[in-house]
Amino acid sequence: MKILRPKDVKTKGMRQINVRGGSQRVLALCLLFVHFESLPYGERLQGSTMKDADIKRLFYVHIFCIVSIILTTFIPSFFLEDFSVLETHLTWLCICSMCVAIINVVLYLQVKPNPSSKRSSIFHKISRLLKSCVYFFISCLLFHAIIVLYGAPLIELMLETFLFAVILSTFTTLPCLCLLGPNIKAWLRVFTRNGATSIWDNSLQITTMSSVIGAWLGAFPIPLDWERPWQVWPISCTLGATFGYMAGLLISPVWIYRNRKQLTYKSR
């Protein structure tokens, strides 16, 4: 597996790619990372080539995410009776957010796009993990509060609203946690005009925005009198968020690829 370590940046934007082999099998099983085997190991690459490779990697990771989300819509029906995305929406929400969370964590652990901090004692790791959990929970609460402020019922359908908040957090906060760690300053930095320092940051911007916009657009069909099952709160919003997330996953590699000439990252 290849790990990007942009620690050596003095040499005009050239970065070192440090590749470890062992853990590649996990993803190789998914037959998604075949191309990477042909990449030269331990070689110093030109900036643009490196970026291309990175974009490719990003693309495969995202495709994997999308496929897994699609899988969550019908795989559980083999194990659970009466499972369908609309009828047993809450179950699907749980499954989907769990799945996305696990995949995000695993993928980002494998494909470490940003180097972890130098201190790597077990204690430090645990504290980071705990901190991340707390942050995630807080973000769920924050999203819940925002959704209620946006007009969702306060007391009725509390569980539904909360799960909506959870899945929104999974799509937005969790990738932040994985990529940037429990570091609010870094998060805030990423979401400014010139704040992105790598294509991972850019993709984070895009997926987060598109998830939120998807959820926002998902609220539009609710007042219509079509009487469809998916117009029930919060199904259209969660579906919107999911579609937005998936669209973001698709768009971000493409967008980054098309704008790769303009994207220059400052060192941190």
Next chain:
Amino acid sequence: MLKALVLLFLAWVCFLFYAGIGLFTSGFLLTRLELTNHSSCQELPGKGTLVGSGRGEPGACWTVPRFSRAVIVLIDALRFDFVHPWPAGPPAPQPFLGRLSFIQHLLEAQPQHARLYRFLADPPTTTMQRLKALTTGSLPTFVDAGSNFASYAIQEDNLIAQLNNTGRRVVFMGDDTWEGLFPGAFSQAFFFPSFNVKDLHTVDNGILEHLYPTMDRDDWDLLIAHFLGVDHCGHKHGPHHPEMAKKLNQMDQMLQTLVEQLENDTLLVVAGDHGMTETGDHGGDSKPEVMAALFLYSPLPLFPGASLKDPEVVPQVNLVPTLALLLGLPIPFGNIGEVMVDLFSGEGDTQPLATALAQASAYHLNAQQVSRFLHAYSLAAQDLPPEELQHLQNLFSSASSEYEQLLDQLKTGEVREADIQALISQLRLFLRGARTACTETWARFRPARMIGGTILLASTCLLCLITSRLTSSPDFPFHCLLLRAVVWGLAGAVLLAGGLMAAGIGLEPSLLCAGSAATSLIAFLWALKSRESSSMTVFLPGPLPILVLLFLRSAALFSDSFVVAEAWAAPFLLRSLSLFLVAQLHWEGRLLVGVSTACLSSPTASLARREGPRALGLLVGLLLCVRLSILFHRCPEETPVCQSSPWLAPLATMAGGQAKNLWYGACLGTLGVLVLAVRFWLRRCGNLNSPAPPVLFVRWGLPLMALGTAAHWALASGTDEAPPRLQALVSGAVVGLPRAVLALAAIGLGLLLWQPVTVLVKTGASSSNHIIVPFVGPPASQADLDYVVPQIYRRMQEALRGKLARGGGQTPLALAAYGLGSVYSAAVVTALALLAFPLLLLHTERISLAFLILFLQSFLLLQLLATAVGTPAGSPGPFSVPWLAISAWALTATQTFYSTGHQPVFPAIHWNAAFVGFTEGHGSSPVLPALLVGANTFASHLLFSVGCPLLLLWPFVCEGQGSTKRKKTLASGTEVGGEKEEEPLMEMRLRDSPHHFNAALLQLGLKYLFILGVQVLACVLAASILRRHLMVWKVFAPKFIFEAVGFVVSSLGLLLGVALVMWVDRAVGSWFKQLILSQER
């Protein structure tokens, strides 16, 4: 730019909008006056006596009843081809063809008993309007200007009322629309909910359950059964669905059973109130919608001749006089239908002469009644063309005299049938002419006018966009262009008037206004194009998000669901807008500290440090306010699940003592907070110190108004609990207090206009530093004044600061003016507070909480916008209010309309507002109650449009706040005196460059009008494009009316607000002049 010019220009633009709205309205909203006259049994509609011996018989009014009872089976949306006979043999290609085989059987087996007609409905083909037509015999329009808007109950004379008057009993079962139309008119009624279009069976099964038992009994004279299944099936599935076949089969079964139970003295009427389109909708005027079926059946032979091969076309209103005369009732007063002549054969007599005579007498009665109605109507309203009326009158009088002659001849016994037939055709000519004249006036859209109005509105919106860009250019000759436009407009109006007179058409105000508006608009645009060809190209408003927002706002008006849900949609968009604003702030790195300094230059970072948490706090407050305001929503009747807020009811209706008192306390608290907040804000700005009359009024008058309001609420909510001895006092106070509050508000506004400058001047002992005046003597020209005013202001500020910094007294003061920096906004805020109290009084008590939220929310919004937009640059450059701010303001106005318990439908209007201060009701004049109810309904539009100039002023006010904070931190550390720190000029920055100030006001007004105009335009387009929609008269047309009236109120408010600011500006100018004069001495 001159101040008057700004106002005139805005007024001209408003006039253009009004003309467009007026033109569209005259083509779209057909109006008719409802007469409340009733025909009476004892009084014939005209002179003359009756043929035959009808008068003496029991149950006879104008004629002898032919039937003593009738059964009306109304099958909603029974299109003609559903009933049309289908030859036996091959199965019908469509599920709706040939299903009512029993009717076919009757027609073939008993041609003298049964007959089928094409039943021609008049548009609008909506059920309620059709029911009105089927009972009153008139042409209901959307706005039937009657005495009572609050209920749908029919005020006009109608069949049901006539039956009740003559002591007959009416039994009803089916659609609950009848309950609203005829409250309490039925001796027995089974209503079933009609709202759920998806439900095909509830109503029909309910009727079937009761129909047959009722038929067996004899405690009724008229039985009405209104089936809804066919109509609902059309809405849900369309006519081509197999479900339609099932539904029609069920109807066929029902008819079969019914006919078996029919007694000999009973007439059966099976009718559709309208048809349906190929998709199953109705409401418009296409052929399948208006062509319904009518089937008549009597167990006794009824029709003398054989039926025609092709069924005759009968206008829907014709059923009314026919039924009335057949049942021996007077024809309803407002009927314009003609009797169906086939049914009036001489009784049991096959002689052609007797038949013709009976028909002639029925026709004559009918014609007398129609003539009486036309006469009465033309006295009350002028919308029927007078020449036409005259022509009809002539027709009638000649026919009438012929009829008299005929009667005379009858006595001598020599009457030819041909004479009678000639008379009949003459009477028929009159009746048809009358109906055509009425239809022309009442029941036809005028597409040319609708299109013209729409185009006028659209081009005025365009004009607003273009000119709002041009205002900033200093040498743009607005006055020439305006003058040219006005001259052209007048010329156009004169020409049009001449043309209309020449063509012999009466002068119609809406047409004249539209003509002059169009010519002046064209003249303006033409001149603009020749002058500035480049500026015509770019005119999209603002950045992309605003375009998206505008698009969403307008697109939502095209969907009935979104119009109904606008109460939720507007806050949704508002929240999104404010969230977007803050997110954008963050994206640009202006929100929070801690962002790595690499991407921030240092000055903005320091700015961010200050603004960040504040903006976030403002955002959270704003979101909370918007969320809380939802609690005051009234639910539209289209969403049965939704529960209206219980807080909209007046306190007087509450039962519990404790809760009532608590609520009353809360309302009192709200009043107190409102007064205190206004005072606090003015004090903070320093405008509460001067001895000017408006300040005194704010200090003492406002609390007095609050007190009056509180007292009125206390009395009004507990009127019944007052001891009997005090009853008179209480009722007097209930009348007097609101008037007193209103008078106080008027006094306050008068004082504000009289002396709007709320600045306290303190002169020190001596002046060490003189104002540098480049001229001698009092300022002569405006330019001199403009030069000297900022200097005075700076000097005052310096003096003030020097006093603050050095503990006072060390440096001799020249002048100190408190509150000069916020003199404009203080006036506007005071005016708003003064306006708010009477408006508050018109609402129920607990809506005061919503008003508090309104004020808080608009304050937070202003602060947020000022923070986000940033304080204006130091240069006295052109000022402008961004589109985002104006969109947010307009959205807030819409949201507040809903959060004060309103809905854009007529039954939801707070009619009680008309009785605040007038508990005994009003006289005949409708002006005052209309004003009160209008002020109640459009309170939010009024407040927000008057407050609109605050959008321009607020950033300047906030500039002052920011700098005072900064100064505090500065004063502690460094030495202030040495530093040449730029003082915040606040609103005096505006006075620095009066040209830009006026231009900015003009631009603000134009932008606001544009945003509102686009909404009206969207409503207009929606109403005209969707005029066939099922909901057009229920949702789109009321929405259009509310939006249009709201626009008028808003534009007037805007003019008032801008005028107020300019008035203050003028007063400040003269104040400075006086100040300089006093300095000179």
